[in-house]
Amino acid sequence: MTAFYNLPVFGIVITLVAFFAARALRTKIKFVLFNPVLIGITLIILFLVVFEVSFTDYNKGGRYLTFFLGPSIVALGVLFFEKYQLIKHNIYPFLLAVCCGGIMSILSVSLLTIFMNAPEVVIKSIVSLSVTTPIAIEITKITEGIPSLTAGVVIAVGVFGNAFGPGFLKLIGIKSETAMGTALGTAAHGIGTARALEVGHLSGAYSGLAMCVNGILTTLIAPYVVVWMVG
Numbered sequence: 001m002t003a004f005y006n007l008p009v010f011g012i013v014i015t016l017v018a019f020f021a022a023r024a025l026r027t028k029i030k031f032v033l034f035n036p037v038l039i040g041i042t043l044i045i046l047f048l049v050v051f052e053v054s055f056t057d058y059n060k061g062g063r064y065l066t067f068f069l070g071p072s073i074v075a076l077g078v079l080f081f082e083k084y085q086l087i088k089h090n091i092y093p094f095l096l097a098v099c100c101g102g103i104m105s106i107l108s109v110s111l112l113t114i115f116m117n118a119p120e121v122v123i124k125s126i127v128s129l130s131v132t133t134p135i136a137i138e139i140t141k142i143t144e145g146i147p148s149l150t151a152g153v154v155i156a157v158g159v160f161g162n163a164f165g166p167g168f169l170k171l172i173g174i175k176s177e178t179a180m181g182t183a184l185g186t187a188a189h190g191i192g193t194a195r196a197l198e199v200g201h202l203s204g205a206y207s208g209l210a211m212c213v214n215g216i217l218t219t220l221i222a223p224y225v226v227v228w229m230v231g
Contacts, residue, residue, distance in 0.1 A: 011061025018043040032167070037191055038159045069134055069190070083205040094182060094206065095213065101186040102214040105130040106222055110229050120230045125149040127222045129157050132189040135215040143226045154189070161188020162195040177203040185210030 022039035048058055080087065087094070106127055113123045125145030128136040133154050140150040165184050174180060177200045184192035185207030196207035 006057055006060065008061040008064060011058045011063075012065060013061070014044060014047060014058065015040070015062060015065055018047070032163045035159050035163050037155070037162065037194075041155070069132070072190075077208075080205050080209050083202055086202065087205065087209065090178060094178075094210070097182050098186050098210045098213045099217060101183070102130065102217040103221065105187065105214075106218060106225050110225055114229060121145055122149070123230055124226055126153045127226055128218050129153050130187055130189060131215045131218045132211060135219060139219055139222050142223050155191070158188045158191030161192040165192060166195060166199060178206055181206030182210045186214045189214075 019036060019040040021043060022034075022036040025039060026034045026036050044058070047053070048055065109129055110123055110127055113126065121144075123145075124143040125140055125147075126149065127143065127145075128139040128150065131139070131154070133151055136150050136154045137147045140147050161184060165188055166180060169175075169180050169183060174183070180199055181196045181203035184196040184203075188195070189211050193204060193207040193211055197204035
């Protein structure tokens with residue numbers, strides 16, 4: 001069994017089994033916190049802890065799945081192409097909304113951490129919490145934060161947006177697929193986009209584009225905000 005832990009297929013199998021088990025659970029129990037990503041992560045952590053498997057051994061296979069994060073984001077361009085005629089008529093309000101949301105996210109989390117007297121390294125690590133994990137980690141490397149902390153916070157934000165985002169938006173009277181997709185993509189990146197796709201293809205297209213635009217915006221602005229905030 002120990003030898004099996006060292007094989008790349010181990011991490012791949014464990015991840016897939018955990019995810020599909022979590023999806024099956026969500027299908028049977030429609031509870032908001034039974035998010036497949038959250039439950040899948042929890043199952044993997046429990047397995048590694050119980051069987052005393054190191055993250056290094058797990059990640060020998062897990063890194064191959066991580067590689068597909070990039071292509072999966074690029075694949076969202078297909079939805080954008082399909083809905084291009086609809087999106088281009090709302091492109092200016094869309095860009096304004098994403099830019100405002102992205103800037104507010106950066107400033108609010110920075111000011112909140114300063115108000116709570118958090119260490120500088122925390123500010124450097126979570127300033128990019130609303131962009132997808134690969135981009136957020138690269139920003140953290142630039143700001144000299146802790147990539148592992150960044151990844152954890154980004155995933156938590158995505159899961160929260162996935163679980164509560166659509167319900168909250170409907171609660172405040174927002175039912176437009178365009179608005180819901182834009183909000184989920186801007187605030188909850190890839191995991192939010194997965195939820196937007198459940199709402200509809202138009203929502204998914206707006207969400208995927210919002211995630212990309214906010215990623216670019218945050219990459220350009222976040223390092224300078226960190227320098228301004230912490231020097």
